[in-house]
Amino acid sequence: MASSVIYSPSTAAPSSSHTKLFKICNIKQQNAKFISPSSFLGKNLAISNDLNTKKLRSMKKRSSLVNCSVSPPAPPAALLFDCDGVLVDTERDGHRVSFNDTFTERGLGVSWDVDLYGELLKIGGGKERMTAYFNQVGWPEKAPSGDAERKEFVASLHKRKTELFMALIEKKLLPLRPGAAKLIDQALAKGVKVAVCSTSNEKAVSAIVSCLLGPERAEKMQIFAGDVVPRKKPDPAIYTLASTTLGVDPASCVVVEDSAIGLAAAKAAGMKCIVTKSGYTAEEDFENADAVFDCIGDPPEERFDLDFCGSLVVKQYAS
Incomplete structure (x- = not known):
């Protein structure tokens, strides 16, 4: 199982490792500063320490010196x-609305509410989404009966839905x-x-x-x-x-x-x-x-x- 970093901005506080880092890097504040979680994540911390053990024990003496440097890793390919x-964030107020507008234009008597569409999103692809929905609840009366014809029917619905969705994007209604x-x-x-x-x-x-x-x-x-x-x-x-x-x-x-x-x-x-x-x-x-x-x-x-x-x-x- 992969390890994950989970961050919630409303509740997150520096971890114990960040706290330790703060203590180390602030031995002499004019030479180093605290690295916040957002800027520390993703960087390799290199700490050079020219202090011997006795000097570490006497940090209160201002002769101590710790140099902290941050070296960013190579970027991904x-x-x-x-x-x-x-x-x-297009799904609720973009794709869902465009699907519903298409269904209304074609007189299909179908409407996907917010909760239903959330369930349908578990199916990847708009054409696949419509096909799975119609297979489950029944195909509209205006839909053809043959498999090949139904595939074309769904494709035509999806084409129109895409046109309506693109109009929303071109108007920059979804940031x-x-x-x-x-x-x-x-x-x-x-x-x-x-x-x-x-x-x-x-x-x-x-x-x-x-x-x-x-x-x-x-x-x-x-x-x-x-x-x-x-x-x-x-x-x-x-x-x-x-x-x-x-x-x-x-x-x-x-x-x-x-x-x-x-x-x-x-x-x-x-x-x-x-x-x-x-x-x-x-x-x-x-x-x-x-x-x-x-x-x-x-x-x-x-x-x-x-x-x-x-x-x-x-x-x-x-x-």
Whole structure:
């Protein structure tokens, strides 16, 4: 079982290790300062001590000297983001609304409320979600009866739903989650390959990346989405495809996900995975995650950064 870092900004306090670090580094405050949990995470602490035992016992004497330096780890080879719930919290007020508007336009008499849609999100992929729902509760009267025709029917619904969803994105009615743009900028500045790996339609994901992250970031990022792989998350196919296409070792990749099925896909692909909980996924089981946060976060409320991502990869190779 993987060890996880779980951080809750409302309740977290420096751990005992941070407390010890504070005591060591403040032997002479003008030469060292306390490193906060958010900035300490992800960095290798190197402490050089030129004191002998007797001098340590007499720290009150101002002749003591401790030098603390922080050396950031090498960044991961690739940073892979899920889209919905990670870059943007789109599910409840974006995708769900667009599904319902499509059902209304087609006169299907179907509406997914907030709780129901939360259950349906356990199924990866919009077309797969609709198919599973109709198979369980019964197909609408206007739906065809043959399997091939029903597949086309679902595809047409999904196409229209994507158009409606893209209109929401283009109007910028759904903002980026805190820290997403910051972490992408840090990665691109260090030459880290950045990609988005999503079960959502490729057009919808591209719209989010180009409209909300901007064209300059978008042109430096690759998108793996929709039906680019035959099996959706929790199958690892999309992450395996990303690492192969980008030419990087899966073990050197760090994934940012928000759901249990995304976490399962990332781990099955042999990658490190950080979970940033979203509105629908807060209560899911993330025991196997390498770290769990409520978001990525922007300063001064930053939860983690690229150095922290790099530390996870260093840990893997060191273990």
